[in-house]
Amino acid sequence: MSLRRSKELHKRVWILAVCFLLIVTLAVIPSKDQALAEEAEIAAGKTAVVYYNTKSRGWSTVNIHYQPEGAEWTAVPGVKMDEAACADWKKKTIDLGSSTGMKAAFNNGSSWDNNGGADYILPAGLITVKDGVVTAGDEAPCSPQPEDVTPPSVPARLAAAADGLRVTLTWEASTDNAGGTGVGGYEITRTGGTQGIQTYKTSGTTYTDTSLAPATAYSYTVRAYDRAVPVNFSSASDEASATTGTAPPSPANGTPLGTDMREESIYFVMTARFYDGDSSNNRGGANHATSGNAEYDDPMFRGDFKGLIDKLDYIKALGFSAIWITPVVLNRSDYDYHGYHGYDFFRVDPRLESPDATYQDLINAAHDKGIKIIQDVVYNHSSRWGAKGLFTPQVFGVRDSHWSWYYDEPQEGAEYDGLQANAAGKAYNGDLWSTEEPEGNTCRNWGVPLGNNTYNCQWPSPTSGMFPKELYHSCWIGNWEGEDSRSCWLHEDLADFNTESKPVQDYLIEAYNRFIDMGVDGFRIDTAVHIPRVIWNRHFLPAAQERAVAQFGDKGKHFFMFGEVGSFVNDKWNRGSVNHSAQFFTWKERKTYSLDDAAAVMEQYNYENNLGTTNQPTSENAFLKGNLYHEPDHSQFSGMNVIDMRMHMNFADAGNAFWNGKDSDDSYNDATYNVVYVDSHDYGPNKSPTRYAGGTAAWAENMSLMWTFRGIPTLYYGSEIEFQAGKKIDCGPSCALATTGRAYYGDKIEGTVVASDFGKVASASGTVAETLQKPLVKHIQRLNQIRRSIPALQKGQYSTDDISGSMAYKRRYTDAAAGIDSFALIAVSESASFRNIPNGTYKDAVTGDVKNVTNGTLSVAVNGQGNLRVYVLDLPGNPAPGKIGEDGPYLKP
Helix, strand or coil, rough: CCCCCCCCCCHHHHHHHHHHHHHHHHHCCCCHHHHHHHHHHHHHHCEEEEEEEEECCCCCCCCCEEEEECCCCCCCCCCCCCEECCCEEEEEEEEEECCCCEEEEEEEECCCCCCCCEEEEECEEEEEEEECCECCCCCCCCCCCCCCCCCCCCCCEEEEEECCCCCECCCCCCCCCCCCEEEEEEEEEEECCCCCEEEEEEEECEEEEECCCCCCCEEEEEEEEEEEECCCCCCCCCCCCECCCCCCCCCCCCCCCCCHHHHEEEECCCCHHCCCHHHHHHHHHCCCCCCCCHHHCCCCCCCHHHHHHCHEEEEEEECCEEEEECCCCEEECCCCCCCCCEEEEEEEEECCCCEEEEEHHHHHHHHEEEECEEEEEEEEEEEEEECCCCEECCCEEECCCCCCCCCCCCCCCCCCCCEEECCCEEEEECEECCCCCCCCCCCCCCEEEEEEEECCCCCCCCCCCCCCCCCCCCCCCCCCCCCCHHCECCCCCCEEEEECCCHHHHHHHHHHHHHHCCCCEEEEEEEEECCCCCHHHHHHHHHHHHHHHHHHHHHHHHEEEEEECCCCCCCCCHHHHHHHHHHHEEEEEHHHHHHHCCHHHHHHHHHHHHHHHHHCCCCCCCEEECCCCCCCCCCCCCCCEEEEEHHCCCCCCHHHHHHHHHHHHHHHHHHCCCCCCCCCCCHHHHCCCCCCCCHHHHHHHHHHHHHCCEEEEEEECCHHHHHCCEECCCCHHHCCCCCCCCCCHHHHHEEEEEEECCCEEEEEECHHHHHHHHHHHHHHHHHHHHHHHHHHHCCCCCCCCEEEEECEEEEEEEEEEHCEEEEEEEEEEEEEEECCCCCCEECCCCCEEEEEEECCEEEEEEEEEEEEEEEEEEECCCCCCCCCCCCCCCCCC
8 A cells, every 4th residue: 555645544543532422413303492593593594494304314413515596506515504403414504695595415425316317406494405405494313301310221142142252132122212313222231251351342242252361251231321411320220140161272373385476467455355255354444434345334353264255255256366465464554455554563453353264264165176375564664553562652641621532541461453443443441541641751742732632743744753753753844755755654554664673674674484384485575675674675575485485485475575666657767766666676776885774874865866867787587588588687686576567557548558568668677577567555557546437348358368468367347247437446434345346255255166267157047157258357357368378478478579560569488398398379359460479389378369370470459448369379388378268258250
């Protein structure tokens, strides 16, 4: 996740406080004085007092978008209905000016109620809108009511049942008193184990307590509470107890598949958004309602490893043999489903795991199907709450009338695990704050009031002195192409590690060694550009490579690392800055710098910056010499491959991506290892904030290029059916995930599928069977079959010499020791001619056409966007395969 462009829209604590106080205000039942004031507003004329009922839609916020007669519409989405009302109602008073009425539509920021497309016609006066019915001159629905001081009934028939390390509770629903505010939820109290007394809240009548200790007795009581202000609690239920079982045996560490990553195609999933195999670990977080996710019953943490294991055959049926998954370490923030807010780098986030589907289980299950696991990792930063075991900041807090809702009472033995949260979804934070200045505090002006009930040192910041300079950088980024982009905080959510510091280096190396030991096949490195190359080359890259080889021998030599170097421009070098360009990170250092890392960082930056773009090393590793493959020279390879940002930025048009890719290839150490994709969880082509929406034929053409040109083709989940095409990829917690490019994909793959081989379906039923019939799915399946059969398409060098055609090239890969020699001629979407090629028999993998070349010339006819020809030369011991797969909507004669 590049945080220059995908900044999560979290609010500072003081903003959260204001929001909370507003919510409380909205829940307060109007007084008689308020009701009289409302009547006076209406009597004044030309005013509309609009009440909108939210119960049937479940909206937590409502905007009214309106057009007074003879006037203009308000700007979308309109104005927020934020005046004091009561349960299930939102209110807004609108000055109509000289108008006597208006048109209106309502929305929650993503979904709309526009009266079936006709808009509502609302007159002046008091109006209610409920379930599509407009009532003018109605009584205010929020008339003063007597104070509710009676609690709901006591929950009955509480039962507790243990299943492994979980306990599931069930009980009968409580009822509220006649005329009361209604049952608001249930508070569960747990005793037993080493964590002492724990309390949780839920709105339903079942609850699953997870991540418990083995062979331990736990007791529970439940009490109901209503919606009154303040709430009324019932007495506690009768106690129910259960004893957990023994811990399941830990799966053995896996072994990486240990082959060249260029042989694979990669399917990229956001684990929490892919498929939900275990609903008990679903968590909505503190922004579940305000983001709009609650309206879609779509908690941010929804997909998990169990779901991914369940759908490995779907991915294999598409033809993919590697899966890149978002970071797995325990995260800590208000909106952290994506995984890039790491808190405990030594622990897998339990919101992704299940007792029978741990991360190790996923790795092993994938390997059993011949699929590699690429783990997304972050070396650049931790969460704003630091990194457990390295440094966790303690902020100023006070449990007064303004802040008691936010700061949890510290509980002995309690610690954050991502799972435990209150009824509002807010995770435990009693370990993070103190009113008294803690011993060793370095934050300046501890607790000094700042006004508006906020205080100094109340929120993590790089400039307050809160974070020790030995472990974290202490500045905000200013110039994204300057030296500070490698040594300052990118965003308030992301505490920037001082990666020049040995304690930080040791912490990260030890943490990631544990995942290498589990048998992952590679790392995708987030925000790689924000760590100086000399630090990568001195520490992190060799540490990972050496660990993989030490653990797994020859298989470890294929441990694959590729970095995200966010160069979101169309030029070869990122705005002329070599230090911020993707290809720069594929090279070793070519000068000896000071032993001190902090000094070396500046020396390296200035040295390379002064040399500029014209004095950077070049390579022929990606290029044929005539028609011949040559042994590549990787002696100056850093160990980090990269995402092909230039092709990514230019994939609005496949031909443009092809040309830009070729233009940069001499500046990478070896561009055949570039990871190539059209769009991702951050951006579409041309730095578009939306998922690619160029159309099905354009998608097919992009895929035909990616699967046959140099590099490793990669697809973001759902693109095989143009999932969420044109939707904004990310808007943080300001809109519902269901409306974005990070929507939940599970509904599209419900059912069963069995893959007989890569790109081949043995059987399928349910919705997934329909998904597997989509045109781009058929296209990808065949492309994967073709690429897996022709080594030249996987690992070959290429050339465009003596070739006419807009997207045409020849590729060859030779490994004499393995007896492999593969030579192919490729044309994408349009016809092409090839001159000065080896004579012999060529067979097309798409049509099966056979051409015998005797004069070094071959002409290829291709018709249709996305269509393709791959003529493979018959060579001794390497016969051309002929036609591969079945004709489809794009690959056809």
